[in-house]
Amino acid sequence: MGAPPVAGGSRTNRTALLAVTCLGQFMVLLDNTIVGAALPDMQQRLHTQLTGLQWIVDAYVLLVAMLLLSGGVFADRFGRKRVFLTGVAVFTVASGLCAVAPSVGWLVAGRALQGIGAALLSPASLALLVSAYPVAQERVKAIGLWAGLSGIGLAAGPVAGGVLADSFGWPAIFLVNLPVGVVLLVAGARALAESRNPGAPAIDVPGTVLSVLGVGVLTYGLIEGGAQGWTSPVILGSFAVGAVVLAVFVAVERRRPAPMLPLRLFRERLFSVSNTAMVVVGFALMGSSFFFSQFFVYVQGSSLLAAGLQTLPSTLAMVVVSPFAGRAAARYGFRVVVTAGLALAGLGLLTLGAVHADTGYGNVWWRLVVTGIGFALTLSPLTGAAVLAVGPQEGGLASGISSTTRQIGAVLGVAVLGAIVRTGQSGGASFESGLTRAFVVAGAVTVATAVFTGLWLTRSAPTEPTDKTADAERPVRERELHHNG
Structure with missing residues (x-):
């Protein structure tokens, strides 16, 4: 096989x-x-409530979740370099529009456009990397470096956001993307070589439309349910319509010769488990981090800059650990590393549920570190496992599916945990009590997934490979043997 x-x-x-x-x-x-x-700062200057803040976050995450699969297919079919640079251009322009948005509505629209750019940029980025490293073991290490080095953005965000918002106001956080985007366009045009999958399928228009409608309607119901009432006709109707549309989506995908979401991929155990776990990672990571700064500002009375610095241990731990997570998975096995990571992240979130207004920071930062280490041990191996399970020719598709499951989890996390906080407040509880319940729910779901992942993989694979690198490379070898017949 060439x-x-x-x-x-x-x-x-x-x-x-x-x-x-x-x-x-x-x-x-x-x-x-x-x-x-x-x-x-957005809540104060734009005079919005928690629902508005949720839409500012979820407008971006939602568009990414809805379009990432298409972005991966576009990258494989039309050229990974071309799609990557297009995504960079859209993201950069959208960042400028967000910076000058005069209201929440305009900001949400700009965030949606940012999501479109990210949905093109992100899977094409990983697909370019995968095509450059055809050897499985080298690809595992490269993906680990990609996750770790690019993950510096996670660590820089809270500090940069605190400094910029505190000094210049929230529009400055979007202006910082403009010089980065320009550098990427110039450097990418010169440094990247074009690559594509010559056997990539045609664009699945019905699948794309149905997936966008289904995920979008369900997200609307989750975010607005707390404000309009969970039993209101609009919310119940959105859940019903979303469920029906997604059911139709699955039925259509089963019958199409070239679906945007090939259900056959989920027959691969490693691919199926990695994407299931990625939903939970997105749910717990994005859903909990949505409230980190709000906890320090509204519960403990910190400034924006101080809150940014106080949330840093979690993201810094992710940056430090991520480059080694892929190597650890190749050496010790996917099941061991991911199960341990989910357990650590879940326990960290559970301990955050015990933090209160009078808890000293010396008793808070280590909980953030444990949470960050846990998520770092899961993100890179889960992404690498999804890509390795299908091979390099479908790298864009696999990375798009992996990123989509994480983003869908993120949409659910912000919506569901936000609903938990809002429901508690409407029942007379404080914002602090609502946050406590949200962190506990996120932690419990993550720990349960750790147990499920470990047990499910063990029962599904009674014969474990003796070679410690085999977990990472086995899906590629099995697929190669299958194709070679």
């Missing part, structure tokens, strides 16, 4: 490609955490 063409070829070109793809993902990840740090 190896796919290597983008760039030489080690120098590979280094340049790694730098560009990491910077692109850095910009996307920076946007995830820098916005969270500025939410209190």
Whole structure:
């Protein structure tokens, strides 16, 4: 079975490609955490409530979740470099529009446009990297570096957001993307070599439309349910319509010769488990981090800058640990590392549920570190497992599915945990009590998933490989053997 063409070829070109793809993902990840740090300032200056803040976050996450699958297919079919640079351009322009938004409505629209750019940029970034490293073991290490180096954006976000929002106001957090975007466009045009999957399927228009409608309607119901009432006709109707549309989506995908979501991929045990766990990671990570800065500002009385610094241990732990997570999975096995990571993250969130207004920071920061380490041990191996399970030719599709499941989890996390906080307040409880319940729910779901992942993999694979690197490489080898017949 021939190896796919290597983008760039030489080690120098590979280094340049790694730098560009990491910077692109850095910009996307920076946007995830820098916005969270500025939410209190947005709430004050834009005169909005918790529902408005949820839409500012979820307008972006929702569009990413709805379009990532298409972005991965576009990258494989039309060229990964072309789609990557298009995503960078859209994201950069959208960031400028967000910075000048005069109201919550305009800001939400700009965030949605940012989501479109990220949905093109992110899967193309990983697909470019995968095509440059056709050897499975090298690809595992490269994905680990990509996740770790680009993950610096996660660590930089809270501090940068706190500094910029405190000094210049929330619009400054979007202006920071403009110079990064310009550098990416110039460097990417020169450093990246074009690659594509010649066997990529045609665009699945019915699948794309149905997935966008289904996820969008369900998200609307989750976010607005707390404000309009969970039993209101509009909310119940949105849940019913969303469920029906997604059921139709699955039925359509089963019958199409080239679906946007090939259900056959989920027959691969590693692919199925990794994406299931990724939903929970998105739910717990994004759902809890949405409230980190709000906890420090509204419960403990910190300034925006101080809150940004106080949330730093979690993201910094992720940056430090992420580059080693892929290697650990290759050495010790996917099941061991991911199960341990989910357990740590869940326990960290459960301990955050015991933090109160009078808890000293010396008894808070280590809980954030434990949570960050846990998520770092899961993100890179889960992404790598999903890509390795299908092979390099479908790298864009696999990375798109993996990122989509994480983003869907993130949408659910912000919506569900936000609803828990809001419902508690409407029942007379304080914001602090609502946060406590939200952190406990996120932690309990994550710990339960750790147990499920470990047991399900053990029962599904009674014969474990003796080679410690086999967990990462086995799906590729099995697929190659299948294709070679």
